[in-house]
Amino acid sequence: METETWLIILISLCVSTILRFLLNSNKKLPPGPFTIPILSNLLWLLKPFSELEPILRNLQAKYGPIVTLRIGSRPAIFISNRSIAHQALVQNGAVFADRPPPLPTSVIISCNQHNISSAYYGPTWRLFRRNLTSEILHPSRVKSYSHARKWVLDILLNRLASSSKSGDPVLVKDHLQYSMFCLLVLMCFGDKLGESKIHEIEEVQRSLLLSFGRFSILNFWPSIGKIIFRNRWEELFELRRNQDSVLMPLIEARRK
Numbered sequence: 001m002e003t004e005t006w007l008i009i010l011i012s013l014c015v016s017t018i019l020r021f022l023l024n025s026n027k028k029l030p031p032g033p034f035t036i037p038i039l040s041n042l043l044w045l046l047k048p049f050s051e052l053e054p055i056l057r058n059l060q061a062k063y064g065p066i067v068t069l070r071i072g073s074r075p076a077i078f079i080s081n082r083s084i085a086h087q088a089l090v091q092n093g094a095v096f097a098d099r100p101p102p103l104p105t106s107v108i109i110s111c112n113q114h115n116i117s118s119a120y121y122g123p124t125w126r127l128f129r130r131n132l133t134s135e136i137l138h139p140s141r142v143k144s145y146s147h148a149r150k151w152v153l154d155i156l157l158n159r160l161a162s163s164s165k166s167g168d169p170v171l172v173k174d175h176l177q178y179s180m181f182c183l184l185v186l187m188c189f190g191d192k193l194g195e196s197k198i199h200e201i202e203e204v205q206r207s208l209l210l211s212f213g214r215f216s217i218l219n220f221w222p223s224i225g226k227i228i229f230r231n232r233w234e235e236l237f238e239l240r241r242n243q244d245s246v247l248m249p250l251i252e253a254r255r256k
Helices: 001-024 039-046 049-063 082-091 105-111 123-137 139-144 146-165 172-189 193-208 214-218 222-228 230-255
Strands: 066-071 073-080
Touching: 001 123, 049 066, 073 082, 073 139, 105 214, 105 230, 123 139, 146 172, 172 230, 193 214, 214 222, 214 230, 222 230
Parallel strands: none
Antiparallel strands: 066 073
C-alpha cells in the first residue's frame, strides 16, 4: 500500500512538471541546452558551484552571451557580455532591480531575505544599502578603521613569526583567514574578541557556506522534499540555530 502511494505521488509530480514545462516553454527566453523535465533540473541541482563557470563558458561559446539554464524549479539567465550586462542592470535598472521570490533554503539562510544580497528592492534593501555605504564603505569610515587594520596586521605578523619558529610548514592561508575574521568581527560588532570566539564564528559561517551544495536538492519540490529529505532539512535548521546561538549575543551586546 505504501509503495503504491509513493508511486502515485511520483507519477503526479512527473505529470505536473511536464505540463508546467510545456506551458512555460512558450515564453520567450534566451537560448540554452535541451532540458528534460525533472531529470535535468535535478542534475543541475546536484552539480557543485565550482563546476558552473566552466560549463557556462562552453555553453556561451555555443549559444552566445546570454544563456538560459533550468536550475531547480525556475529558469536562470546568465549574461557574459559587459555591454549587455550594462544595458540590463544600468540602463534598465528599474526593470531588473527587484529579485524573484527566494528559494526555500534561501528563506532559511537569509532570515527571510533580511540581508543586502537577497532583500526585495524596496525600503528594507535601501536601509541595508545605506548602512553598508555609511558605516563600512564611506571613506571616512574606512579611515576610522585604520587602527583596526594595524591591530590585525600585528596579529598576522605575530602568528606567522610564531609558526615559523616551530620548524613546521607555515600555513599562510589559515593565518590570513583568521586575521581577516578578526577585522570583520571588529567592524561588525565593534569589539575585539578572543581567539576562541573568533574560531567559533569562523566555524559556524564556514559550515553554512560549505553546505550550500548539499541543500540545493531541497529547492526541488520542497513540499514533498520536506518529507523525503527531512533529515537534511533538520541539518539545515540545526546549522541556522548554531549560527544564531553564536551571533545573536554579539548583536544584542552591540545594540546596548
